[in-house]
Amino acid sequence: MSAAPDLLFRTLADPTRRALFERLCREGEQTVGALTAQAGVSQPAVSKHLAALKHAGLVRDRHEGRQTHYAAQLGALAPLLDWTRQMAGFWEGRFDRLEDLLARMDQ
Secondary structure: OOOOHHHHHHHHHOHHHHHHHHHHHHHOOEEHHHHHHHHOOOHHHHHHHHHHHHHOOOEEEEEEOOEEEEEEOHHHHHHHHHHHHHHHHHHHHHHHHHHHHHHHHHO
16 A cells, blocks of 8 residues: 555654654564563554554554564655655755855856
């Protein structure tokens, strides 16, 4: 599922969700229990954050017995990367024009 940039930004705006996603990116697949142990919030809160991340397509879940394992879906960040590239191009163009203007003013 590919999410719109707005949904991705809203989802990752929450510091707890962002920390959970970053942890899954760095450390790989984790159980809810393992994520809760270092999250600083309750297991129901972690589960709620994971549901939001899953809704945005940022994580996938896998059930094994009574445990649910979560893994980051890095491809879901593609819309944010595209947006960032577009904005970088926009600002590079603006800075180039500003540099040209300043050079003409110095002459």
